[in-house]
Each structure stands twice: as C-alpha cells, then as structure tokens.
Amino acid sequence: MFLKVCGITEAHVANHLVDCGVDALGFIFYEKSKRYITPQEADEIQKSIGPSIKKIGVFVNETLENILDIAECCQLDYIQLHGTESPEFCANVQKFYKVIKAFGMHDDFDLSLLNQYKNIDICLLDTYFKGASGGTGKQFNWQVLEKIELQVPIMVSGGLNCQNVSDLLHNYDAWGLDFNSGLELSPGIKDINKITQLCEILNIQRKAMNTPDQFGHFNQYGGKYVPETLIPALTELEEMYLSLKDDPSFIKEYKDLLKDYVGRENPLTYANQISSELGFDVYLKREDLNHTGAHKINNAIGQILLAKKMGKTKIIAETGAGQHGVATATVAAKFGMECMIYMGEEDIQRQKLNVFRMELLGAKVVPVSSGSKTLKDATNEAIRDWVASVEDTYYLIGSVVGPHPYPMIVRDFQCVIGDETRRQFKELSMGEFPDHIIACVGGGSNAIGMFHPFLKDKVRLIGVEAAGFGVETDQHAATLTKGRFGVLHGSATYVLQDQHGQIQLPHSISAGLDYPGIGPEHAYLKDTKRVEYKSVTDQEAIDALKWLCEKEGILPALESSHAIALLRQANNGFKAGDKVVVCLSGRGDKDVHTVAQYLGKEIS
Amino acid sequence: MNRIQKLFSSKSKKIIPFITAGFPTKEATKNMVLAFEESGASMIELGMPYSDPLADGLVIQKASDIALKNGVNLGWIIDTVREIRLESQIPIILMGYFNPILSYGLERFIKDCSEAGVDGFILPDLPPEEASEYVFLCEEYNLSSIFLVAPNTSNERIQKVSELAKDLIYCVSILGITGGSVSTEDNVESYLKRVKDNSSCSFVVGFGIDCQEKVDWINQHSDGAVIGSHFIKNLMDCETSFDCIRKTKELMQNLV
Numbered sequence: 001m002f003l004k005v006c007g008i009t010e011a012h013v014a015n016h017l018v019d020c021g022v023d024a025l026g027f028i029f030y031e032k033s034k035r036y037i038t039p040q041e042a043d044e045i046q047k048s049i050g051p052s053i054k055k056i057g058v059f060v061n062e063t064l065e066n067i068l069d070i071a072e073c074c075q076l077d078y079i080q081l082h083g084t085e086s087p088e089f090c091a092n093v094q095k096f097y098k099v100i101k102a103f104g105m106h107d108d109f110d111l112s113l114l115n116q117y118k119n120i121d122i123c124l125l126d127t128y129f130k131g132a133s134g135g136t137g138k139q140f141n142w143q144v145l146e147k148i149e150l151q152v153p154i155m156v157s158g159g160l161n162c163q164n165v166s167d168l169l170h171n172y173d174a175w176g177l178d179f180n181s182g183l184e185l186s187p188g189i190k191d192i193n194k195i196t197q198l199c200e201i202l203n204i205q206r207k208a209m210n211t212p213d214q215f216g217h218f219n220q221y222g223g224k225y226v227p228e229t230l231i232p233a234l235t236e237l238e239e240m241y242l243s244l245k246d247d248p249s250f251i252k253e254y255k256d257l258l259k260d261y262v263g264r265e266n267p268l269t270y271a272n273q274i275s276s277e278l279g280f281d282v283y284l285k286r287e288d289l290n291h292t293g294a295h296k297i298n299n300a301i302g303q304i305l306l307a308k309k310m311g312k313t314k315i316i317a318e319t320g321a322g323q324h325g326v327a328t329a330t331v332a333a334k335f336g337m338e339c340m341i342y343m344g345e346e347d348i349q350r351q352k353l354n355v356f357r358m359e360l361l362g363a364k365v366v367p368v369s370s371g372s373k374t375l376k377d378a379t380n381e382a383i384r385d386w387v388a389s390v391e392d393t394y395y396l397i398g399s400v401v402g403p404h405p406y407p408m409i410v411r412d413f414q415c416v417i418g419d420e421t422r423r424q425f426k427e428l429s430m431g432e433f434p435d436h437i438i439a440c441v442g443g444g445s446n447a448i449g450m451f452h453p454f455l456k457d458k459v460r461l462i463g464v465e466a467a468g469f470g471v472e473t474d475q476h477a478a479t480l481t482k483g484r485f486g487v488l489h490g491s492a493t494y495v496l497q498d499q500h501g502q503i504q505l506p507h508s509i510s511a512g513l514d515y516p517g518i519g520p521e522h523a524y525l526k527d528t529k530r531v532e533y534k535s536v537t538d539q540e541a542i543d544a545l546k547w548l549c550e551k552e553g554i555l556p557a558l559e560s561s562h563a564i565a566l567l568r569q570a571n572n573g574f575k576a577g578d579k580v581v582v583c584l585s586g587r588g589d590k591d592v593h594t595v596a597q598y599l600g601k602e603i604s
Numbered sequence: 605m606n607r608i609q610k611l612f613s614s615k616s617k618k619i620i621p622f623i624t625a626g627f628p629t630k631e632a633t634k635n636m637v638l639a640f641e642e643s644g645a646s647m648i649e650l651g652m653p654y655s656d657p658l659a660d661g662l663v664i665q666k667a668s669d670i671a672l673k674n675g676v677n678l679g680w681i682i683d684t685v686r687e688i689r690l691e692s693q694i695p696i697i698l699m700g701y702f703n704p705i706l707s708y709g710l711e712r713f714i715k716d717c718s719e720a721g722v723d724g725f726i727l728p729d730l731p732p733e734e735a736s737e738y739v740f741l742c743e744e745y746n747l748s749s750i751f752l753v754a755p756n757t758s759n760e761r762i763q764k765v766s767e768l769a770k771d772l773i774y775c776v777s778i779l780g781i782t783g784g785s786v787s788t789e790d791n792v793e794s795y796l797k798r799v800k801d802n803s804s805c806s807f808v809v810g811f812g813i814d815c816q817e818k819v820d821w822i823n824q825h826s827d828g829a830v831i832g833s834h835f836i837k838n839l840m841d842c843e844t845s846f847d848c849i850r851k852t853k854e855l856m857q858n859l860v
Binding site (some may be wrong): 215223224225226227228229231232233370371376377380383384387388389390391485486487488489490492495497499500501502503 | 654655656657658659660661665672677678701702703704705706707708728729730731733734751752753754755756757758761765776778779780781784
C-alpha cells in the first residue's frame, strides 16, 4: 500500500509524515491552487526531510521546460500531471522523470482513454469537478475500480479521509492512496491528529490482512530458523523486496512479463458439464494455460526480477513435480542466468518429462539421493548449496515455505491468481462473490495466491491436502490434518513427524503435494479457522482427473485433481445453486506416465 | 562458574571433538568420550542426530542416519551424558536441530539436560531472532546457549550474538556446511580478528579442520578448534567399541 499526502505547505507537517512512515508527499506547483507552494519553499521543506520519502510535484498544463526546472530545483522523484496533458507530453516527461497521470472520474468517463497513456508510471484517479483540478474533497464512484485493468499501478484520490478509507481498502483494489483535503483543518493546513489517526487505521488494516509481522511470524508460525550464514542473505532479500514491491517500475516490469511472456490474464472457465452433473456452478481458474503449464511461473518471474536487481548471477531451486524446476529453468534462460535444480531421485523417476524439459532449457538437474529422495530432501540440498554459495547465488524457492521473507514474497507474487479471479468473477456475476473457493495444498502457493485476496470477503475457502492411501494409514501428505507444530526448512509450521521429532516421509501420487511441511500462513489460517482444510486420496484424485478430461476436455495436473475431487466428496458443504471456484493450478501432461502406471496401462 | 566458563578461563590449546551420539554404535559413545578425554580433548560436542540436518555435509548426514537407525533419540542421549558424568567432568555440549527439541518440549529438554550434566547447546537452525525463550531457559538452568557466527556476519551482529551467548560463541570458518574445506588462511585470519575485536566472550572455530597444523593455527587465532567430519569419516568403518576407542586415540595423537 503506497500512501501519499498531497498539498504540503509546512515543514513540520512534512516531518510528521516522515515519522508516520508515509511513502510520498506532494507539492502543488499550480498557481491557481489554494495549496500552491513556490519552488523555493518546497526546496526548503524537502531539504529538511531527507531522502527517505518520495517527493512528487503536481503540475497542471505546465510547459516541459518549467516542469524540468522546478523538478531539478526541488529534487522531485515523480511528476504528477493533473491537467489535460496528452499521451505524447507524458512520454516526453517520462524521458526525465517518473510520471503520474491524473484522470478526473465521472459517470460518463471513457475508460478506454486510460489505455492511450502508454508512457506513465502510475495512474491516479481523482474526482472530476468542472473547472477545478483536484482538491475538491469529493469521492468518485469507486465501483469503476473493478472495471479497470492496467499494466501500471492505480492510485486513488478525491475526498479520501479517515472515515471512508476502510471502505475503500475493504471492498476495492487500489495500489496507492492519495490524501489531501481529508486531512486538513483548512485548505493547505494539515491536521496532525488526523494524520496520526490515518496511520493507525492503515496499520490495523495491514494487520487484518495478516501480513507477517516484521520478524516474519504469523502468530507462532513462520520465522527464520536457518543457519547464521543465511541470515545476511535473508536480510538483504527482505530489504530489496520491501524497497521494490510498491515501486511502479518494478510492478510494471513484472506485470508486462506476466502479460507478454506468461500469457496472463488466463480465463475463468465455466465448467458446464460437471456443473449440470453436480447441481451447482463450477468455475475453473485456468493456471494450466500459463506458459510452462502451471501457476509456478508467476512466482518464478517475480523472484528472478529480484535476483537481477540484487546482482546475483546464479539461480538454484528445489523441485518436486518439476513444475517449479521448469518455471525456474525457463526464467533463468530468459534472463541469461546459470541455473541448478535440485530434485529427489524418486521424483526424477516419476517426472522424466519435466527433467528433460529442464535440461533442454539449459538447467543442470542435480539428483538428490538422501532421505526420502523427494521434495523435502531436494529442499535440504538446495539450502546446503545456498549456505556455501550465498554470495553470488539466489535461491528461488517455489512455494510459500522456507524462512521469512520467502512465504511473504511467494504469496505476494501468487496473489495475481486471486486478484484476477476476484475481478473476473465480479464481472460475470454483477459484483457478487463466489460461495466457495477450492485449491490444492502442498506447500500451498497456488492456494494462498488464490485465497489471500478473498480473506476479507464472505467466501468459504477450502484447501485440499493429499491423503495418499488415506489419512488413517501412514502413507499420506496431509500435514495440517495429521501433523503437529514443528520447524522444517526454516519456518515454524505444522510438520509430519514421528514421536521423536524426526521428519516423516510423506506419500502422495502427486509429486507436487508430496511434502511433510506446509506454508506457515496456512498453519495460521487453519488455527484461526478462516480456511478449512480437507484431504483427498490418490484414488479420488485419479478419478477426478479422468472425470475432468471426459466431461470438460481438460487434463488437470494430479495436484489440481485433488481440488477437483473435492467437488464430488460427500459432506463437502456445496449446495444446489452454489457458485464454486476451483483453482486449476496446472495441466496434467507431465503426469500421463504416472496415471498410466496407476491404471495399469503401458505407454512408451 | 560452570564447566565451560572454567575451561575457557585458561588460555591453553583446546581440541574439541565432535561425534554424533550413537554413531557408529550406541555402546561406543560413552567409551569414545572417555577415550577423547584421556587423549587430551578439552570439551566434547555430541551431535543429536536428525533426519534433515541442513547445515551438515554428507559425512555427518551419514553418521546421523546410522545413529537414527541405531534407535538414538534425545532421551537416550541425556541418559548417556548422565552415565558419562559418573566417570568424567569434561565439559559436554549438545549440537543439534530444533525440531526434535520442540517435540521433546523445550523446557523439559533443558531441565533434563541440566540435571544430567550437559553444559550447553549449539543449535545451528535457531538463530538469535527465534531464541528468546531458549536463552531465558538456559539462563534459568545455568547452561550455555552457544550461538554461531559466520564469515559474512557483520561486526555489529557479532557484538549482539556474543552478548546473548555470554559464555562462548562458535565461529563457522567457511561459507558452507560441515566437512567443507577451510578457505585461505588470510581470509580466516582477518575474519577471526574481526570476531576477536567484536566478541565479548570466548570463541571456538569449526568446519573443515582435519590436521595438527590447522588445529595449532586455529588455536593461535581463537580459543579452540572443533573437529567433526574428520573423526566421523575415520570412524565410519569401526565395528566394535574397541575399534572405536583405538581409532579415537590414534586420531587424537596426530592432532595434539
């Protein structure tokens, strides 16, 4: 959440905003404004507050020459254009500075106009008021936010105050908030008490979204249980991520890649045949249609951008089913980095196709023969490698597991799944939410990416674990159902373990779910009962895979088949007429050998 | 003064062997500890085997697997220390990972260790960030919570870690896991000087030490040398307790 306060005229207010952790402040260089400030006065103020807060200059139909003069004089970081500047003019300004373009929203506003502005960094939506350029104190109809999809982040302005900000945060998606008159005693004079109150509200909101605390804890879960050698690397990663996650140019680079390289957004498909069989409506979020065939690429793209910014030249990763390995090898190829993928020997046997794909992509696949020879041991080996190579190597974790900040970073990069679903579903159902959302859970990255944007909504969320041969046997991977509190791979979470705290070997037919731990945020969401966790056996998953093939013409991954299988389980709580979204996390091409073997059929 | 504080109040050369408890056999552990003491070891580090030892290289991983197959668990290790205490006062520290301890119960573990005669712990996956309850309990039961520092640990952090550890810190000599080779002497020397300048307590050095020259050199630049993989590797083929004792003494002779 990017927080800007505009119309600054006093140094002590600017300093208070810095103390409150506000991200940016705005100086209005438009002489007709009641909050006009001269460049000299603005320069005085910016000198007194230091570089930790961004400085934004607001202009209305000003000449390029004057803008550049003032920007240089006042050390501005962004130029906000609040008049009727053309796309070409914005492009000219962007050659020198980052550009925020403001648009006055009204009921007849033509949204296609927004897409004409290709060369801006932030899109600011303000309330249109005839004859005035901002600062009207009125809010526009926020429902328009649900219809807008841009490659650049959106900041909301216009009449925001301590009373209405919760409504905005709770019901709409906005990357940034721009406050002005809502924090004033009179035009140009900000109210320190209101600023303090606002920051308190926002902090509570942040907590409500249970972003982990500054130590990476979700209550007792999460944290950094790693050897000392890795502490500096995790600190560096966290600092880099926090400095970039709200940076418009970083967001744009990430979103551009998701669109042009991954092929997002992917559809939300209505599954008509199974819906009519089941008596309730089923929608499939089609992560299987992504480049490389699963949701894993969303995270791989985000993290390789971080690796690049950190100046790392080598990438290591662990993989279970091979989907994350393929996604990592793919982005490493795209970004010209050396890549090593650790993979358990048993998984190499089960997923030969993906091993070959990784090799084609130029990655080195390192077989891991310790322990159970699966994902858990591949993760151990990747961590051991990282301990020894931490200076030039980036560890690209594939799920919401591992030490802080990984569970947070991976979640944030996967939230594109839920964000898109939210918008797509609202569009086709006139603003309603689905009744239930289902996703499979191994480490839990597709599930958290799907669930997180819905946590604050009245939607039933269900994670499905792998029950293998059944949770009553000792051959399963149902960590939340059968595990207990422990520490695995750097974070505190539920862990499958024996009575002495030795990690138990999980079992699932699906290599991607065959993991004895689970993301710490899932552990937290289980305890708080916000998400229900159920389990599905190997047999049920295979049946679901065949069912979806036959009824919908879609071959789901074995992992995703667990989520599909829940649709047919007894007592699953779905009623006639309900609307259910299933995250179809990946496609099943990689699994055909496993399925054939399970069904006793031979394919060469 | 506990046994660790007493040991490090003198400036002599110190060899600190590491062996995995219950490796190669359960019977061998007590005998080897006594043999180490007899051969001039100053302190013993006993490894608590774990299924997923992510700071350990292949050698200690293998020893861990063998010990687990031998049925070793924390209760047995604590009992073994209790037996050793009947015959020896050599300082003993336990090294291991946090999950088995959590499973045993943190306070119960520290209390039982204290009563059995354990002197301190090294828990490589429990950095200061997650250790407040552990540090509190160690103080309560008068045991040393020994923390690690690595070549990439900042001066500021070395200061903080040593204040928290109080009695002793453990310097990982390399960026890497156990069994890796020590980097150039110049690098290690400047790193150990940084530790010396910033640490408020004694410090020992481990990872990659396998001969008398290295032991002596490390002792010149620190308060003691920990030797692990070197012993484990050479004990891998010992079958009887007698073999283990003989091998232990022979290896020690080449180091003191």
